[in-house]
Amino acid sequence: METKFDFSGQNLFIPIVFREDFNQFAKLSETQAWSLFFTGSREDSALGFSRASGRFWTGLVVATVIESILGAFIFHIN
Structure with a gap:
């Protein structure tokens, strides 16, 4: 089994978003x-590379917000 994780270096405990090689405006x-x-900015591939998982979490958040707003209007007690 081969791993590509580098256990040495100064970037070991720095969150990935603060590393100079991350993203480059991509x-x-x-x-x-x-x-x-x-992951608290530690890993950008923890959920894999499938677009479906990202869409699932985004849809879940949007549905929760919409449900909360509708619930507040429907069950508002005077």
């Missing part, structure tokens, strides 16, 4: 953004 996918969110 567009992040939804999956990468959610991976960074869930």
Whole structure:
């Protein structure tokens, strides 16, 4: 088994978004953004590379916000 993780160097404990080799103004996918969110900016591929997982989490957040707004209007007690 071969790993490509570099256990040496100054960037070992620095979050990935603060490293100079990260992103270079490239567009992040939804999956990468959610991976960074869930891992505290430690890993951008924790959820894999599938677009479906990023869309799932985005849809879940949007549905939760819409449901909360509708619930506040429907069940508002005077």
